[in-house]
Amino acid sequence: MLISIITVTYNDVQGLERTIKSVQEQTATNYEHILIDGGSTDGSRALIEQHQDRFSYWSSEPDNGIYHAMNKGIAVARxxxxxxxxxxxxxxxxxxLSILVGGIDENQQVELVYGNIEVVADHTGIKKYPAHLTLDYLIKDSLPHPATLIRKTCFNSHLYDTSLEIVADWKFFLLGIYKQSFNYTYVDDTISVFYYDGISSLQHVKISKERRDVVKQYFPDKLRLHYFYYPGNLKQIFNDVKKKVNSLMKRIKTRLTHG
Structure with a gap:
């Protein structure tokens, strides 16, 4: 059994060096490392070339975003x-990697194996995931791609949706589990360290919009749950309702005043 570790990067030479080092230090040996760089200009290419004998495939060229780059990695993965x-x-x-691979069943039938991640942000901590993934949970959250093994056959029917800028991996897990019935296994161990880079409020709005559109298309009866999870949306709904109520009250008052 072979594991393909796919690393997508762009202009983050220090972070990339950290990633490469951690892969090379793994005690597991049944893996290949694929490196997809978006045409970095900060020295990343030189670093990649320094380690190129450790990669089964690498490229450094402009792409159309992170999910396009991830799809390029899938295409060459063995x-x-x-x-x-x-x-x-x-x-x-x-x-x-050995711990996560230990979650694969003997006949390699499980399609997703996921563990926990350590999130490095203003308040660093371990993010644990539930062993049972309900639809309500996945509407609000997702699986951690740095700590999830995905059987390659899961990508036979479709790759990541490149029309989405931020949430295509969330969409993949959501539809995979609740439309295609992917089976999964949870490994209660911290597998990877994820660096949260401070997503701006503008990106939060974009995340909310992209998720809302997916939920509206595939799970319209869960749209209310989405709005409750994103207070900004709920606030907008409240303001819209408030305006309509005020307008209605104004019309009623006018009629009462003028008979």
Whole structure:
């Protein structure tokens, strides 16, 4: 069994060095490392060339965004399972890949194997995931791609949706589990370290919009749950309702005043 570790990166040479080092330190040996760089100009290409003998495939050229780059990695992957460990992120320790691979069933029938991640942000901590993934949970959250093995056959019917800028991996897991019935296994261990780079409020709005459009198309009865999870949307709805109520009250008052 072969694992394809796919790293997508762009202009983050220090983070990329951290990622490469953590892959090379793994005690597991049944993996290939694929490096897809978006044409970096910060020295990343020189770093890649320095380690090129450790990659089964690498490229450094402009692309059309992170999901286009991830799809390029999928196209050349030879592994039975894929894991996306993007530039900057890294495995928790040298046994992480072995621990995650241990969740694969004997006949390699499980399609998703996922563990926990350590999130490095203003308040660093471990993010744990549930062993049972309900639709309501996946509407609000997603699986961690730096700590999830995906059987390559899961990509036979479709790749990541490149029309989405931010949430295509969320859409893939959501539809895979609840439309295509992917089976999954949870490994209760911290597998990878994810660096949260401070998503701006503008990106939060974009995330909300992209997710809302997906939920509206595939799970319209869950749209209310989406709005409650994103207070900005709920606030907008409240303001719209408030305006309509005020307008209605104004009309009623006018009629009462003028008979």
């Amino acid at each position: 592994g039975d399972y894929l894991l996306f460990l993007n530039g900057g992120d890294h495995f928790k320790d040298e046994s992480s």
